[in-house]
Amino acid sequence: MGTSLILLAAGKGTRMNSDLPKVLHEVAGAPLLAHALRSGQALDPERIVVVAGHGSESVRVSVEDWAPEATVVVQEEQLGTGHAVAQARDALRGAEGDAVVLYGDTPFIRPETLQAMAEARATHDIVVLGFEARDPGRYGRLVTEGDDLIRIVEFKDASEEERALNLCNSGLLCAKADLLLELVGELSNENASGEYYLTDVPALARERGLSATVVRCDEAETMGVNSRADLAAAEVAYQDRARQDALETGVTLTDPATVHLAFDTVIGRDTVIEPNVVFGPGVTVESGARIRAFSHLEGCHVSRGAVIGPYARLRPGAELGEDVRVGNFVEVKNAVIGEGAKVPHLSYIGDADIGRRSNIGAGSITCNYDGVFKHRTRVGEGVFVGSNTMLVAPVTLGDQSMTASGSVITRDVAPGDLAIARARQDAKPGFAQRFFERLRAKKASQKG
Known part of the structure; x- marks a missing residue:
C-alpha cells in the first residue's frame, strides 16, 4: 500500500504583498511548492494531491512542471486546513495506504x-x-502525556497553562488516508476563527479510542514563509545548508558566503568555486573543474577539468567537454564545446558546435539569429578562429581550418583552408594629418 501526499497550497499570502500565489515565490531558483514536493517525493508516493486556491491556475502550471503526476484540486473558499484536506477526498478515493499532509509554504x-x-x-x-x-x-x-498526543490547541484557543508549553505544532500530519478523510468530515468550526482545523483530528481520533503521537524535528525544518522577510530568511537558510553540504562532499568554496547555489545544483568533488559565483537552475559541474570568480551559470553542464571565468556566463544548453577553457567576458548559450577547446576571452558562442582542441580568438562571435530563426555554427576539430571573426550562421569550418583576424565568414571553409573575408587595406599618405588640421582650424574659428 503506497503513501499519498496532500500538499496544501491554497493560501493567498496577504503579507507577501504580491499578485503571485505565495507558494510560487522562489527560494534557490525554485518555487516553495517545488521544495515541499521534493521532500514528499522521497516517500515514493502513490498519489500526490495539491490543494490550490488563490491563483489556482498558476499553481496548476507550476505543479505540472515539478510533479506532472500530481492531481490539483481547488479549495474555492478558504475555510481552514481541515476543509482544505477535505478537498482531496475524490482524488484519494480508494487509497489504501497512509496520507501525509504537507504545506507548500514550508x-x-x-x-x-x-x-x-x-x-x-x-x-x-x-x-x-x-x-x-x-x-x-x-x-x-x-x-x-508520555508518548501520547492528547490534543493540539491553537494559540488563540489555548489556556495560559497550555500557552506555557514549548512543544509546538508544525502542521504536518500522517494517518491512514481513509481514516484521515473520515475524521476531517467530522470537524466542527466552533472555534475562535470559525474554521475547520486539521489540528482537531488527533482529539477526534482519541474519542474513538485511537492513538496519536508526536515525532519531533529541529525547529529550522519547520520554517514557514509568510512574508518577504521570511522569504529572504529562507533563502539564507537554504544557502547556508547547501554550501555546507557542498563542503562536506569535497567541493572547495574559497569564500562560501559569496557563492549562490540553486535548488538542483550538482557539483563534483575536488571542484574549486571561487568568490561571487552564481548558480542558476539546472547546473551540473563534474569533478576537478574550476569556476573562477564572478561567473554566472545556468542550465549547463561543465565536464571534468574545465576552467570557467572569471566573469564568464554559461546560459542554458551550454555543454562543455573535459579540459575546456572559457575565459573572461565570454558568453556561451546552446552550444557544445569539445574537449580541450578554448574560448579565452570577449566572445559570444551561441547555437554552435566547437570541435576538440579548437581555439576561438578574442572578440569572435557566432551570428546565430537572422531576426526570425536561429541558425547553427559548426567548427571542426583543431580549428583556429582569428580574433574578431564574425561567423554568420549557418556556416561550417572544417577540421584544421583557420580564419584571418577581422573576417566575416559567410560561407563554409574546407578542412585545412585559411579563410580571409575582409577588405584589402589601403593607405592615403598624409590624409590623417591634413584631416585633423582642418578640424582643429574649424573648431578654433567657432570659438572666435
Whole structure:
C-alpha cells in the first residue's frame, strides 16, 4: 500500500504583498511548492494531491512542471486546513495506504523526518510533527502525556497553562488516508476563527479510542514563509545548508558566503568555486573543474577539468567537454564545446558546435539569429578562429581550418583552408594629418 501526499497550497499570502500565489515565490531558483514536493517525493508516493486556491491556475502550471503526476484540486473558499484536506477526498478515493499532509509554504522538511513519521505510523493511528520552539509565540501547542498526543490547541484557543508549553505544532500530519478523510468530515468550526482545523483530528481520533503521537524535528525544518522577510530568511537558510553540504562532499568554496547555489545544483568533488559565483537552475559541474570568480551559470553542464571565468556566463544548453577553457567576458548559450577547446576571452558562442582542441580568438562571435530563426555554427576539430571573426550562421569550418583576424565568414571553409573575408587595406599618405588640421582650424574659428 503506497503513501499519498496532500500538499496544501491554497493560501493567498496577504503579507507577501504580491499578485503571485505565495507558494510560487522562489527560494534557490525554485518555487516553495517545488521544495515541499521534493521532500514528499522521497516517500515514493502513490498519489500526490495539491490543494490550490488563490491563483489556482498558476499553481496548476507550476505543479505540472515539478510533479506532472500530481492531481490539483481547488479549495474555492478558504475555510481552514481541515476543509482544505477535505478537498482531496475524490482524488484519494480508494487509497489504501497512509496520507501525509504537507504545506507548500514550508520548504525545508527533511525526507528523513517524513520517513520517521511514516515509521511511527506502525504503532500509532495519528502522527503529528512537532518541534521545541525557542520562542513559541503564536504557534499551536501539542499537549502530550508520555508518548501520547492528547490534543493540539491553537494559540488563540489555548489556556495560559497550555500557552506555557514549548512543544509546538508544525502542521504536518500522517494517518491512514481513509481514516484521515473520515475524521476531517467530522470537524466542527466552533472555534475562535470559525474554521475547520486539521489540528482537531488527533482529539477526534482519541474519542474513538485511537492513538496519536508526536515525532519531533529541529525547529529550522519547520520554517514557514509568510512574508518577504521570511522569504529572504529562507533563502539564507537554504544557502547556508547547501554550501555546507557542498563542503562536506569535497567541493572547495574559497569564500562560501559569496557563492549562490540553486535548488538542483550538482557539483563534483575536488571542484574549486571561487568568490561571487552564481548558480542558476539546472547546473551540473563534474569533478576537478574550476569556476573562477564572478561567473554566472545556468542550465549547463561543465565536464571534468574545465576552467570557467572569471566573469564568464554559461546560459542554458551550454555543454562543455573535459579540459575546456572559457575565459573572461565570454558568453556561451546552446552550444557544445569539445574537449580541450578554448574560448579565452570577449566572445559570444551561441547555437554552435566547437570541435576538440579548437581555439576561438578574442572578440569572435557566432551570428546565430537572422531576426526570425536561429541558425547553427559548426567548427571542426583543431580549428583556429582569428580574433574578431564574425561567423554568420549557418556556416561550417572544417577540421584544421583557420580564419584571418577581422573576417566575416559567410560561407563554409574546407578542412585545412585559411579563410580571409575582409577588405584589402589601403593607405592615403598624409590624409590623417591634413584631416585633423582642418578640424582643429574649424573648431578654433567657432570659438572666435
